[in-house]
Amino acid sequence: MNDGVGTIACARARELASAWIDGELADERELRSHVDRCAECSVFVERLYAMRAELAGVASVEWSDAWPRIAARASARSRSAARVPSRTWIARCAALFVGALGVRALQLAVEAAPSGGDADLSSSLAHLVSIEAPPTDLLRASATPERSLLIALAPSYEEHK
Amino acid sequence: MTAERDLDPADIARLRRGDLGALEAAYRRFGPRVHASCRALLNNAADAEDAAQEIFLKVWERAAQFDGRSRFSTWLYRIAVNHCAQRTEKERLRRGVPLPDGDAREFADGGGSPIDAAGERDACELLERRLAQLGNEHRAVLVLRELDGLSYAEIAEVLGVPVGTVMSRLARARERWIELTRAAELRRSVEESKT
Numbered sequence: 001m002n003d004g005v006g007t008i009a010c011a012r013a014r015e016l017a018s019a020w021i022d023g024e025l026a027d028e029r030e031l032r033s034h035v036d037r038c039a040e041c042s043v044f045v046e047r048l049y050a051m052r053a054e055l056a057g058v059a060s061v062e063w064s065d066a067w068p069r070i071a072a073r074a075s076a077r078s079r080s081a082a083r084v085p086s087r088t089w090i091a092r093c094a095a096l097f098v099g100a101l102g103v104r105a106l107q108l109a110v111e112a113a114p115s116g117g118d119a120d121l122s123s124s125l126a127h128l129v130s131i132e133a134p135p136t137d138l139l140r141a142s143a144t145p146e147r148s149l150l151i152a153l154a155p156s157y158e159e160h161k
Numbered sequence: 162m163t164a165e166r167d168l169d170p171a172d173i174a175r176l177r178r179g180d181l182g183a184l185e186a187a188y189r190r191f192g193p194r195v196h197a198s199c200r201a202l203l204n205n206a207a208d209a210e211d212a213a214q215e216i217f218l219k220v221w222e223r224a225a226q227f228d229g230r231s232r233f234s235t236w237l238y239r240i241a242v243n244h245c246a247q248r249t250e251k252e253r254l255r256r257g258v259p260l261p262d263g264d265a266r267e268f269a270d271g272g273g274s275p276i277d278a279a280g281e282r283d284a285c286e287l288l289e290r291r292l293a294q295l296g297n298e299h300r301a302v303l304v305l306r307e308l309d310g311l312s313y314a315e316i317a318e319v320l321g322v323p324v325g326t327v328m329s330r331l332a333r334a335r336e337r338w339i340e341l342t343r344a345a346e347l348r349r350s351v352e353e354s355k356t
Contacts, residue, residue, distance in 0.1 A: 014335075014336060018331050018335050019332070022306065022313065024312070044336075044339065050342075051342070054288055057288060058308060059194070059197050059307070061196075061197050061200055061285055063213075065192075066192070067185060074181060074221045077218065077221070078181075078221075
């Protein structure tokens with residue numbers, strides 16, 4: 001192998017030759033100049049063409065039509081995807097549920113707040129979040145299903161302390 | 162070699178909407194090439210059959226994510242190459258084969274056995290085994306160019322590397338292939354001289 005024939009070395013010439021047979025070489029003068037003087041690189045170019053012909057045999061390998069199996073599997077996956085709610089949908093439902101619980105908790109807090117003449121929503125809210133007045137104590141005043149759920153979900157006053 | 166025509170835009174739109182007929186159109190157009198690429202990348206006919214099916218199922222599941230910024234074929238081949246790479250890696254881990262490095266990689270990670278005269282009955286199988294003796298990177302770039310007919314720019318997009326890297330990898334892959342071919346010819350001539 002020549003380290004350099006003309007202006008470029010064999011390694012560079014082979015890289016150019018590889019691009020040339022792919023039609024990806026814009027200027028082939030440098031390559032031609034080298035290959036005209038280098039017998040080994042000239043043989044390399046011939047080998048590249050032989051290789052292409054060989055690999056064409058791999059490309060034309062026999063294959064069996066797997067479409068019926070792919071179609072069946074794709075349909076099955078579509079059906080199962082349709083049955084299972086998407087994560088986005090689950091997240092939306094969860095957000096709605098939490099939101100509804102929050103609204104109901106506010107309503108309950110307002111109902112359970114001291115009914116003094118100046119009692120308003122802000123004081124009820126303060127009552128709800130105050131450590132001195134644990135929310136569970138307020139909620140236990142009623143036994144509706146919503147309140148039972150809130151009691152179960154809310155941390156106990158003892159845990160809070 | 163010319164790049165094959167891409168999937169029809171109307172079929173792409175139908176595929177994105179979940180139309181099974183459009184998936185069939187994609188399979189009819191690209192199935193043989195994808196299958197041949199899988200055989201060349203995995204060096205196993207049975208694995209290639211299964212891999213080709215899995216690749217089209219991934220296309221089916223991810224079609225809505227195809228944004229049309231690249232050719233459909235480029236997107237499909239990216240899925241195919243990644244799928245085969247993942248499968249090869251899983252198989253390597255399953256067999257407990259250490260990851261080769263340096264020059265040893267070129268001959269070690271293909272999983273193919275050395276070429277011998279007794280195993281050369283099937284010419285196609287021989288070529289696949291020779292491909293398997295290339296490193297993963299060289300095999301992928303060669304398959305995408307020679308079997309799938311992708312341009313350098315498309316190969317660069319599929320593999321996520323610069324075009325210059327595609328050019329140099331292809332040149333090295335071809336040099337290695339030619340070395341292997343010469344070695345096989347030499348072995349064959351020695352075997353023939355013995356008989």
